[in-house]
Amino acid sequence: MDLYLTSEQALLRDSAAKFIEAAGPKAARGFRAQDPSFSAPRLRHAGELGWLGILVPGAAGGLGLGLTELALVLEQAGRGLVCEPIGLAAISAAALGQGRTPHPVLDRAMTGAALIVPAFQESAHGDDPLAPRTHVAGEDGALRLTGKKMFVCADGADGFLVNARGRDGPALCYVARNAPGCTLSRTQTVEGRKLATLTLTDAPADLIPPHSSSRNAVDALHNLVLLALSSELLGVMEKANEITLDYLRLRKQFGKPIGSFQALQHQAANIYVRIEATRSLVFQIAANNDAFCIDPATAIALKAKASEDAMIVTEACIQLHGAIGFTDEHDIGLYLKRAMLLSALFGNAAAQRRRYIAAADLTA
DSSP: OOOOOOOOHHHOOOOHHHHHOOSHHHHHTTTTTOOOSOHHHHHHHHHHHTTGGGTSOGGTTSSOOOOOHHHHHHHHHTTOOOOOOOOHHHHHHHHTTSSSSSOOTTTHHHHHHSOEEEOOOSTTOOOOTTSSSSSEESSSEEEEEEEEEEOOOOOOOOOEEEEEEETTEEEEEEETTTTTTTTEEEEOOSSSOEEEEEEEEEEEEEEEEOOOSOOOOOHHHHHHHHHHHHHHHHHHHHHHHHHHHHHHHOOEETEEEESSSSSHHHHHHHHHHHHHHHHHHHHHHHHSBBBOOOHHHHHHHHHHHHHHHHHHHHHHHHHTTTGGSSSSTSSSHHHHHHHHHHHHHHHHHHHHHHHHHHHHTTOO
16 A cells, blocks of 8 residues: 655654664564563653654643644654554544643643553453443532453553443543552463453542544544554564565575475565555545544444554464564564454454444344
């Protein structure tokens, strides 16, 4: 797919590519045993570049850009195995700034001084974000949340955006990490990042109002999450493929580069087709949707495809590397592990397909 960018978009992409030069497999390995499992100064650097406020209107101090710009930055983050949760931080900042009066924590979220992340999942198999079991009680200004969220990227987080069931339907609420009744239990992942179970027991919260163009604040943020994760998965696939193609050109067997063997060429062609199809869908959705009014069915379809293709592509790249690809010392394995994490977050391919049936009003 040929992607035609404006000069400003190309400059943003090149800036993101320069940012990831200091990331990569070596940095990702180094963060495995650290707490938090990313660099706080680099998150603040991303804030200084404006990326955490990329969707926040200029009137609120953000860049006021669109989904294409967000996708370009996160594609590069995926390529570089960036450990800083730039995507989750950026879309959370967008949610905090979508009301008439931005939330007080927005400025700190945009600069990277505070990390705010979504907390939506309530089961291992994906959920309907508009029908959570977590519930909110009380009046605006004195809200209380009770419930449990799983697989939260709470590593280093200062607050959470939680979907809850209210009297008037699903509500999006902000909960501070140090709020009374807010507890976390963390689990190490195969990728090295820590996920947490967030338990809320009558925890105080702030209501986040919806954007004027969105159907619902929860729905808007959830669709942004799916696009952000899919954009990062695209970058993971691209870089894994580039590493593999270099290996096919250099590795020799029977006196020839193994890339000259037709069976491996067919495999490489299949990988290329999957990557380009995902890229086409990412940027088609980004170019044709308002940031706060993404069509739910297309966002779900994108996450289903990106999750499935990322796993197929990275697994194929491991196989094309032969025995060396299965070792932890080789970089290609880190891309499979990152794909495993991002594919599972907020529902894997199977969960997204189940949701698509309902969102597109189909019958199974």
